[in-house]
Amino acid sequence: MWLSADMSQNAPLCTETVAAELAANADDLLQFTTGAAVPGGFGWLDDDGAVVERNLELWITCRMTHVCALGAALGKPGFHELVEHGVKALSENFHDERHDGWYAAIAPDGSRPTDATKAAYAHSFVVLAGSSARAVGVEGANDLLANALAVHDRYFWDENQGMARESFSGDWRIEEDYRGINANMHTVEAYLAAGDVTGDDIWHRRAGRIVTRAIDDVARGSNWRIPEHFTADFTPLPDYNRDQPAHPFRPYGATPGHALEWARLTLATARTLGGPAWDWALPAAESLVRGAIADAWAADGADGFVYTTDWDGAPVVHARMHWVLTEALGAAWALHHVTGSSDWSRLFEQWWEYAKAHLVDTERGSWISELDQTNHPHAGTWVGKPDTYHAVQAMLLPRLPLTPSFASALAASS
Template identity: 80%
Template sequence: MADAPLFTAERAAEFAAEADRLLDFTAGAKTTGGFGWLGDHGEVVERDLELWITCRMTHVCALGAAIGKPGFLELTEHGIRSIADNFHDERHDGWYAAISPDGSRPTDATKAAYAHSFVILAGSSGQAVGAAGAADLLTHALAVHDRFFWDESQGMTRESFSGDWRTEEDYRGINANMHTVEAYLAAGDVTGDQLWHERAGRIVTRAIDQLARANSWRIPEHFTADFTPLPDYNKDQPAHPFRPYGATPGHALEWARLTLAAAQTLGGPAWDWAYDAASALVAGAVTDGWAPDGADGFVYTTDWDGTPSSHARMFWVLTEAIGAAWALHHVDGSAQWRPLVEKWWAYAKAYLLDLDRGAWHSELDATNTPDAETWVGKPDTYHAIQAMLLPRLPLTPSFTTALAARGAPEAGGTGSA
């Protein structure tokens, strides 16, 4: 039993109002071909449509549908059709990384595990809310992932291929594997097929119980094809959007939540290590990442001794900090997490929420001033909306499945275990 609920009624209501505001912003991303990249004012930026954004926004729309937001089932179905029709490679199978703004032709035929994990997530979330075509998309996406991306010998996912699948990238990344965990957990929840839960568990065990544990809980991000760590990879790019040098505190926070979700999903003594590991990940991320340069906020990346490499403050890291505290609270019921959540939410309100133009600033500089060194505009709302829905959610099953099963609870829910 929890010592105290993580979210007060006042805070839960505040999160609910912010979730509604974020969903309104999300609706503006709809385009002919899918969902577009949004600018600072919520306008669709004239650029190619990217698979990962269309999939993530489809998932966000499904979250909106699950809590009963009018029009969001239709937006979810628009996303499902766009992925299935516009992004799908009819000749080689899989989904294009990018297509033209009108959705008529591919502009990047690369087949990447990161983006394909979000095809699975979009299909899973769509199926959870009964969106037309979602079940077929999910079945197809899982078959593609199983055929091309899953590496049975490593218990991890491969990174990317050329458009015809003939050339495989000689690189493995923890980011694609992390989002594959999220996708596999969601797929297992909606299909009832334990295989996807088991594979998610294998990835978590390798990434956290082995690789992170052996590296003082600073998670190695980049690897050779046999998963030998590459600690100096992209050393000259500490603020790269997808493959930054060094350790990423935000990923440690995200992995903490996913580790506990996998442990609760799979259960048993084989997962006795999970809570201590998640606690160590969060403790390390807070020690290394929160205000190490004297200003509030989580830095983006650090060197392997914890020294900041990129002092940028990315909005998504703050949301994952709240998510990690929420997950730990579900397990230990401790009152220690509420002051941290309150501090982080106060920071978000002071610096990240853009109440004038909508959504959240994607990036701040070391002085907490909006910046665009890495991210221009407000590409998607995935991280922020998930954090704002936490007071309504259990630790498992996955977000959309849980919301669809429960309906829309009162805003004052505590989110305690």
């Protein structure tokens, strides 16, 4: 069965009570987001929602610009102006006028670059921010998105591999001898959003090529435990970062949270492109999610998804990351949309109960970024509450269709 029909009306995703809780938490998260705005862009937030004195990261400014676009699409006062602020910061403070592309980090006041490298992960979020800003009609968004897509096309897209390259020096002359599945996953998200707002299906088709290679080929051939790290010709590196198992972006082993995230993106890509050629997408998404549950949920006796496992599915890093739980909600939502099965709605509500019990911070706001294996706050990998991207998206799920992407869907319904 290819994904032409939406079966979600067969059973509700969640009860009215849960839907109201999610909506209220979305409002709280959006309010928390407003505290991140600083003159140079958006800063890294601490546990109380205050900006940490540190360099401004490109990926955070992009993700918070995207979040603010979601707030603007919902009609929240002040959020259109926050999107304008983000677009201006990306177009002026972060943009490399000499070499093109965007600096990885700039000084806290936005005055100068502190890291000039050009990474696909962060640049995918430039595309996402530009797409979301365009969806809500912010001035300057069209130019930002057009430039971001041109940079992606020129430097990051590898036509022969059908995948994204990883990173370059600031002047684009030196390319890293590494490829990562994480950067490719977020490139899929960005390309889907770009195709939705521009109407140019080249971005949808490129997203489809990445998903097919990463999931129908690599993940299927690895028992649905997705290799994260590769050489430049996409030969897997299974022992990469074995000595840094809790790395925030390149951890050793399999990352069940990414399997959950890929499941949602696989179904969205299949729905976008359509046709019998995508018959494999639904069973693949189900395999990814069921594998992640089997390997990572309560794998050490306590509820929650462990961060990483080895290649046999045994836990390596036992910490529970908030973003993994949000992607579990997203995976259950996507599978419910496609199948209408109450199994996925039950899991959605079960995981939301866990989030309320352990991750939603009702005292200081937002979600706790990381828990230890006993579900107590922990800062082994993440410090503070850097951004609200994952949590806000998860809280909006009950009001969204599977496609188009978040900002486009909300803007179309407003």
